[in-house]
Structures are given as C-alpha cells and as structure tokens.
Amino acid sequence: MIRKEEAIAQPEAIFNAASDYFDAPALSFWNRFGQQTIDRLSLRSGDHVLDVCCGTGASAIPAAVSVGSTGQVLGIDLAESLLELARNKSRQQGLENIEFRYGDFENLGLPNESFDAIVCVFGIFFVPDMLAAVRELWRMVRPGGKLAITSWGEKVFEPANQNFWGAIEAERPDLCRKFTPWERICDPASLQSLLEAGGATHVEIFAEVGTHELVTPEDWWTMVLGGGLRGTIDQLDPAARERVRQANLHFLRTNEVHSLEVNVLYAVAQK
Incomplete structure (x- = not known):
C-alpha cells in the first residue's frame, strides 16, 4: 500500500519537474478546460473561491477575473514551481485578488463553509482516498x-497515449502502467x-468529447x-528516452495524426 506521504511526494516531484514545459503552447488544453470549468459555475462579483491542485492558474486566474476586485481566490498546489509560474501570470494581469499557496x-x-465555490481540475484522482478528499472539499x-x-x-x-505506453513497455516493462489514477472516475456514473x-x-x-490539435508531431512530446x-520519462536513461521519443514521433508522422481525442467530465454540485 502507498503511504500518504509517498502519494503526495510523487505528483509533487513530477509536476515540479514538468514545470519547464507546463505552460508551453502545446499544452493550451490546461487553460481551455480550466476556463470551461469556471464558466460552468456562474461566479458572482464578490465570491470567495478555493482552487485546489491549481497548477499555474488555469482555473484560478479566470475565477479571479470573474469575482472582481471585491472577490477573493485562493489557489493551492503541491508543486511550488507551478505556483511560482501562477504568481507571475497573475501579477502580469494585474490581479490583486488572488493568492497562490503551497x-x-x-x-x-x-x-467550515468558508467558500462560495471550490474547484479541483484534474487533481482529485491523485489522492488515494478520493472519498475523504471530496468530504473535505x-x-x-x-x-x-x-x-x-x-x-x-x-x-x-x-491514439498517442496508447502508443506512448507501448514504447515504454518495449524499453522498461516495469514502468508500464496497468492503471491510471483517473480510471476510477472516468465515466459519468462513477x-x-x-x-x-x-x-x-x-x-x-x-x-465533453473533443480533440486537441497538434501543430506538429513534436507537440505531443512537449505534452x-x-x-x-x-514522471515516467525521467526514469529512463538518455538512450531509452530518445528511442521512446523517436518511436512516438514516427507513429504520429506515419499515421498522419494531427489531433488527439480528449474526453473530459465536469461535475458541479450545489449545497
């Protein structure tokens, strides 16, 4: 069984490492789905919002814009590198009603009962006990x-994701995932x-059934x-990492893959 401190350390280390590419144009989907989450909440001026697993502010910053100067947004994340990017972005936009905190x-x-809205975008499934996490929120x-x-x-x-794991299995079967965290809640009923x-x-x-466009096959590797x-890539030696990269790019070019399927679930509950 994974201990709680290990469960926390894994995403923290992974996303601190990923911060160098997290806001690259190829990953524009973070902003897209963050904005769409906020749009579904119909926030009002003056609302207080908590955004957990906030990353670089893809949902927290739109929330701060929506609640106006009389509102307040608190963004929480485990990855300090992402939080620093979020702070820089909010400063560049002149937002004074938002705080990012580790x-x-x-x-x-x-x-208890201290926020008008609480948001968690692509983060709840990293918690081993999701039920306890929902209760806390x-x-x-x-x-x-x-x-x-x-x-x-x-x-x-x-199809890029499946091909990625096939290439990983060819190099390091021990790293090949048999299960992804969000599979526990990847259908509406769950x-x-x-x-x-x-x-x-x-x-x-x-x-929502949609797609994410690739300008070039290299966009996938940036993603x-x-x-x-x-977290998986960083466990490969340089030669194996390059073979996985080349296998991925070859697959996308050969099959002329220019867009990727992306299914997203939005859940909104009202107290």
Whole structure:
C-alpha cells in the first residue's frame, strides 16, 4: 500500500519537474478546460473561491477575473514551481485578488463553509482516498455554494497515449502502467457516485468529447514533458528516452495524426 506521504511526494516531484514545459503552447488544453470549468459555475462579483491542485492558474486566474476586485481566490498546489509560474501570470494581469499557496488540500485547516465555490481540475484522482478528499472539499462549501470537479474521461490524448505506453513497455516493462489514477472516475456514473458518497448534493455531470490539435508531431512530446507522463520519462536513461521519443514521433508522422481525442467530465454540485 502507498503511504500518504509517498502519494503526495510523487505528483509533487513530477509536476515540479514538468514545470519547464507546463505552460508551453502545446499544452493550451490546461487553460481551455480550466476556463470551461469556471464558466460552468456562474461566479458572482464578490465570491470567495478555493482552487485546489491549481497548477499555474488555469482555473484560478479566470475565477479571479470573474469575482472582481471585491472577490477573493485562493489557489493551492503541491508543486511550488507551478505556483511560482501562477504568481507571475497573475501579477502580469494585474490581479490583486488572488493568492497562490503551497499546501496539501486534504489538510488545509480552513474553516467550515468558508467558500462560495471550490474547484479541483484534474487533481482529485491523485489522492488515494478520493472519498475523504471530496468530504473535505464539501465541508468548506457555503450553503448555496458550488463544488466543481473536472476529470478525464475514457479517452485521453488517443491514439498517442496508447502508443506512448507501448514504447515504454518495449524499453522498461516495469514502468508500464496497468492503471491510471483517473480510471476510477472516468465515466459519468462513477464520478457522480463519488461526489454523492462524499456528501455532495444536486450533482450534475457534463461529458465533453473533443480533440486537441497538434501543430506538429513534436507537440505531443512537449505534452509528455509538461504533464504527468514526465514522471515516467525521467526514469529512463538518455538512450531509452530518445528511442521512446523517436518511436512516438514516427507513429504520429506515419499515421498522419494531427489531433488527439480528449474526453473530459465536469461535475458541479450545489449545497
């Protein structure tokens, strides 16, 4: 069994490493899905918002714009490198109603019913005990407030993702994933059940089937380096890493892959 401190350390290390590519143009989907999450909340001027697993602010910054100068947004993440990027971006936009803080959102110690909206975009599945995490987030939602959980659906960056793991298996079978964290909640029924079991009420699930465009095949490799797959790549020796890269690019070029399937689930609950 993975101990809690190990479960925290793994994504923290991976995303600190991935910070060098996290905001590259090839990863524009972070902003796209972050904005769409906020759009579903219909935030009001003056609202107080908590964004956990906030990354570089893809949802926290749009939230800060939505709630205006009388509102307040608190972004929490484990990766300090991503938080520094988020702080720089918010300063560049002149936002004074937003704070980015390092923390484990399972143990924030914030008061009950203290936020009008709480957001977690592509982060809940990193927590071993997702049910406890939902309960903790729901505890901090004010009556009338909303909790938004955004997660991956059944197809994520296909067909490139499947080819990536095939190339990894050829090099290092021990690194080949048999299971991805979001598979626990990759269909609407599972995600809805999780939120309701965690106490959330009036849960609505919105399933989005879309694509992410690749300008060049190299965009996919940039995505690998700027996301969760970075943790696998960094365990390869340089020669194996280059073979995996070449195998990925060859697959995309040969099959003329110019876009990737991306399924996303948006869950919104109201207290």
